[in-house]
Amino acid sequence: MRLNRLLRSSTFRLTLIYFLLFGLSSAGLLAFVYLTTVQVITHQTDETIRAEALGLVEQYEDGGLPGLERIVTDRSRSGIGEIGIYLLADEQYQRVAGNLPQWPEQARGVADWYQFPIQGLHGGGHMQVARARTYTLSDDYHLLVGRDMTERSEFRTLISEALLGALGLTVMFGGAGGLFMSRWLLGRIDRVNRTSQQILEGDLSHRVPLDGSDDEFDRLAGNLNRMLDQIEQLIASMRSVSDNIAHDLRTPISRLRSRLEVTLLSDRDTEAYRDAIQDAIGEADQILNTFNALLDIALAESGALRDQFEQVDLTAVVDDVVDLYEPLAEELDVTLSKRTASDVWIDGNAHLLSQALANLIDNAIKYTPSGGVIVVTNQQHDGKVDLCVSDSGPGIPADKRAEVLKRFSRLEHSRSAAGSGLGLSLVAAVARLHEAEIELSDNAPGLVVRLRFG
Incomplete structure (x- = not known):
């Protein structure tokens, strides 16, 4: 019941909105970190491949095809994943030298960047991921230079899992903090509600308790208590005024009625009736003066x-x-x-x-x-x-x-x-x-x- 009340409270809804905004911001930040990391890794790999490929092209221009074939063969002896991926092919994409058994189907055509699966020559023959740059040489031979991206893919996976774990922890602690803060705020507001309910039931002596923190809630409670003090004083004053009005007006009204009744029942001459009416007017003037004074006071105090x-x-x-x-x-x-x-x-x-x-x-x-x-x-x-x-x-x-x-x-x-x-x-x-x-x-x-x- 208390949990249901907490979930329906305005403080919980406000906390939930804040938590959602905080979660979205955290998710955006973590996504930015992930994308930036992947971009940096990819850029570094591409720059390494590009620099190595340009070096081989220069060797080809200086030493011709036999020199390029000898260099590709030497560099391919270390195997895939240790130094790099190399393949020199003729105009029909048939292998001339390198550590790839054949030219990838995805890389045929216009010279560009390509990413394709390869069968690892080391580590049990499992499938790996390669990224390479292809070049078309002047005698229609083709050159492919690349890198094994398996470790980098595993690194990206590790980063993504770590960031997702961090986001999960953020959501968990944020949700727990939101519940705690909502419960705390609801408790402070409940103090005001309980005091208000007791006052509504007629007990004006209750005041909102303070915790001595002098925060916004404490200052609000202090202002409410001062307001309740003034209201209690005003009500006491109203009761006193009501009693005094009843006392002050009862006597002249009773006296006015008695004089009129006696005058009505008595057999008097015109002068006696005139005097009685004059006395009644005097009593009425006193009553009116009291009410006029009260109205003037109310007008001034408003x-x-x-x-x-x-x-x-x-x-x-x-x-x-x-x-x-x-x-x-x-x-x-x-x-x-x-x-x-x-x-x-x-x-x-x-x-x-x-x-x-x-x-x-x-x-x-x-x-x-x-x-x-x-x-x-x-x-x-x-x-x-x-x-x-x-x-x-x-x-x-x-x-x-x-x-x-x-x-x-x-x-x-x-x-x-x-x-x-x-x-x-x-x-x-x-x-x-x-x-x-x-x-x-x-x-x-x-x-x-x-x-x-x-």
Whole structure:
């Protein structure tokens, strides 16, 4: 079963393709070696025959036919396969001198290279293979000079067998290596599959095991584990958000329903009905504000608006938002002021920047006591732009500052105070969208929230 699974795996198919390409390359290389070797041997033999034949032709031209016959006879005494093959024949191809009994039938006709079988005069009379060059002399006599190719044929056979054996070993070891590599790769992939299956079954605590090699699979497993950590955190955050939404919206919705039900069952005058409807509208506005804040956070965290960024005059944003909240601050006896620099521009979304600044000022007014001071500043230095909101309220403890940037997070856990706990969460989302740093620090007393762009 495991072997069948291995054979059907993609890793085995890829390894098989690589193995086939490697085998074909090896076969081509070995064939090239064989053909080159045979060509070199044949060329050396032909050159030897040609040189010897040309020497005999020169002897014929110098000493005539009797001199050539004497030399061929002398050279033929050693026998076939020891020195060479020689045959001098007349115009009818009848033997005159040499160590061949007769002129080969294949070599009759035009003078050229020929290969033919011969009966060995030594070694038991078995058939041998000869290669020879024929020449037609000036008086119509014929000369044949050649070499016994038996040993060379045996050498070629030995080379071919050795190369085939090498190819066989290559195929065997290549196939074994392919199976091993496929099994190893499949094992590494199976770790990811097993972890994925366990996660699909609902257990998010599992992670892909690492072997410490820091190779591509280890780095992939590390990235997957980090992704799973983030997914687990997001799911936990979603559960917390769902619980907080249910808690925050259940109270105003229940209160809204109760007021409407009581108003419907009571016999009241027009003014009482008007007040009840006004209270219902207020409760509905609070619910809508919560949902709108959630939508703004989701829009900022999606990053979809980054492609629509434009140059925003941050000073104008500060002026507009501060002007909007000045009446509320005066009503609560809180001094709201601004210190802005001119020509402070950043790339961003004007609406979300205004919403984030409004949330900061609204929180500052909410928690700053009567007679307190809130200052909004923006300045540019070293290529960066700072937007700060400082107040003289109770501030936030250092160990709680990271927590208040999460959704529905409040310092008072009774959740009795007005608000949804989404104000600073929206500010943090807008900061991430604009790739800005958000910093909460102590104002002694109070809190300073700084957004640093650039």
